[in-house]
Structure formats: structure tokens, C-alpha cells
Amino acid sequence: MDEIECSFIHYLKRVQTGYRHENDFYKFAELNDVEVVPGKMSCLFRGPPPTITIQADLYGTKQSQAIGMHEMAHHLLEQGGFEAKMLHWYGGFDEALPTIEKMCFHGGLVLQMPEPMFEKVTKRYGTSPQGILYLMDLSGAEFKEAMARWVYAQPGSYRAAFAASGNNITHAMTTGNIWLPFWINSRVPEVHIVLPEAELMSLGERIVLGTLVRYG
Incomplete structure (x- = not known):
């Protein structure tokens, strides 16, 4: 398939x-x-x-x-x-x-969100969370759609993205090839403690957007 x-x-x-x-x-x-x-x-x-x-x-x-x-x-x-x-x-x-x-x-x-747009995002921000916000700006897509496009960019890739408000996970998506130690509505301590390898970006007081990419 x-x-x-x-x-x-x-x-x-x-x-x-x-x-x-x-x-x-x-x-x-x-x-x-x-x-x-x-x-x-x-x-x-x-x-x-x-x-x-x-x-x-x-x-x-x-x-x-x-x-x-x-x-x-x-x-x-x-x-x-x-x-x-x-x-x-x-x-x-x-x-x-x-x-x-x-x-x-x-x-x-x-x-x-066509491929040239995604390539522009990747060229500017790599795999960092800023790329999801930039994808929203370029395409006019909603947050959830931009996050999903980022995560499912390439079939077979190992990507995840998530957002947290305080200690509560509000959004989480993965390709299925990658495991997260939490999911939507999970309560966690500081995200960087639970998932230290993730790239994190602050969106405001105690609001965090994170991305994770693994290879192979």
C-alpha cells in the first residue's frame, strides 16, 4: 500500500x-x-x-x-x-x-500547500517549529492543516509535531513511524524534560510548539 x-x-x-x-x-x-x-x-x-x-x-x-x-x-x-x-x-x-x-x-x-511552498519553508527553517507557522502564512491554511502537512510531508518519513499549553498537550501528530511519550490531552511536566530531542518554540506564556524528526 x-x-x-x-x-x-x-x-x-x-x-x-x-x-x-x-x-x-x-x-x-x-x-x-x-x-x-x-x-x-x-x-x-x-x-x-x-x-x-x-x-x-x-x-x-x-x-x-x-x-x-x-x-x-x-x-x-x-x-x-x-x-x-x-x-x-x-x-x-x-x-x-x-x-x-x-x-x-x-x-x-x-x-x-504545494511542494514548492513546502520546499521554501524547509529551506528557511529546516525542521524547526517555525516552519509550521511559516507554512500557515504562505498558504492561509489553519494551524491543524499546516501541522499535518509538515508531519506528512513525505510518505515513509519519521516526523512528529505537537503543541502544549502549560502541562496539557493540545495537539499531536505523527507519521506512525515515530513514537511520542504523550498524546492529545496528556498531562506532562516540562516538555523538554519528557522529550529532550524535540525542537521547541514558545508561542506565548507557557504555550509551546514542538517538532521531532528521526532518520531511519
Whole structure:
């Protein structure tokens, strides 16, 4: 499965390169001949023509960018032939759905925060927590989306990010290849004591953002 997931992410990057890394959902959908309309809920209709509905009260808002790019990832999963491969592998849609959703979650993040943008962040801040905040500034993404894009930058990598308010862990994400000694809502002493190898950044009084990268 890792091979298919990696191939899908590379495919998305190639598609976006063809459109000069456009990361505005509404413009990107238009470039891909996908109609976007307000509706009762946010979802993809295969068509023809392929159509994405955005929940009416979110249509045109900042929040709709992440939602829309997730649905665009579903569209491109089908267009690129990856959905058919998943269905064949798992033997049915219901069985494949959890992996499909995970792939489109990651894919939507890549579409919202394209590779050149991520490379710019890495060049400036390396693997430090400042990179997550810079990614937010460049893309307009929410904090959780920027953190997720940073963590899941490359399939198979060993990355984690977290935030703490006082002694309480408020956010935590890992690639699954890396273990943290705490999780969301955990209460910990000082983070640098529990995880000394993490890079930490203060965001205010007793608020900390941290990142961790391991290799191999």
C-alpha cells in the first residue's frame, strides 16, 4: 500500500505542476474542469460533469479550501486510476474506504500547500517549529492543516509535531513511524524534560510548539 500511496502523492504533484502549483481550491477545480456549487453537504459527484458541492454556509470561506482540496483529491484519485487499484486490492469499496480517505486527506494537504511552498519553508527553517507557522502564512491554511502537512510531508518519513499549553498537550501528530511519550490531552511536566530531542518554540506564556524528526 505504501507504494500506491507514494505514487498517488507524486501524481498529485505532477498535476499541480502542470497548473503552476495553483493552490486556490476554486481556481484549481476550474482548471481541472470540475464544477463547484453550494449544497447541503460537502462531497464529490462523479458526473458528468464532475461536481463538488461545498456546504452552503462554508461556500467561499477560508474553511472551504481544505474541504474542497480533499474532494479534489478524491476526484484525482479516480482520474489517475488509483481508486480502481485500491478497490482491486481490497476487494470492495467499503473495505478500501479507510485507506482511500487517508490518501485523500494527505493528498488534499499537498494540493493546499504545494511542494514548492513546502520546499521554501524547509529551506528557511529546516525542521524547526517555525516552519509550521511559516507554512500557515504562505498558504492561509489553519494551524491543524499546516501541522499535518509538515508531519506528512513525505510518505515513509519519521516526523512528529505537537503543541502544549502549560502541562496539557493540545495537539499531536505523527507519521506512525515515530513514537511520542504523550498524546492529545496528556498531562506532562516540562516538555523538554519528557522529550529532550524535540525542537521547541514558545508561542506565548507557557504555550509551546514542538517538532521531532528521526532518520531511519
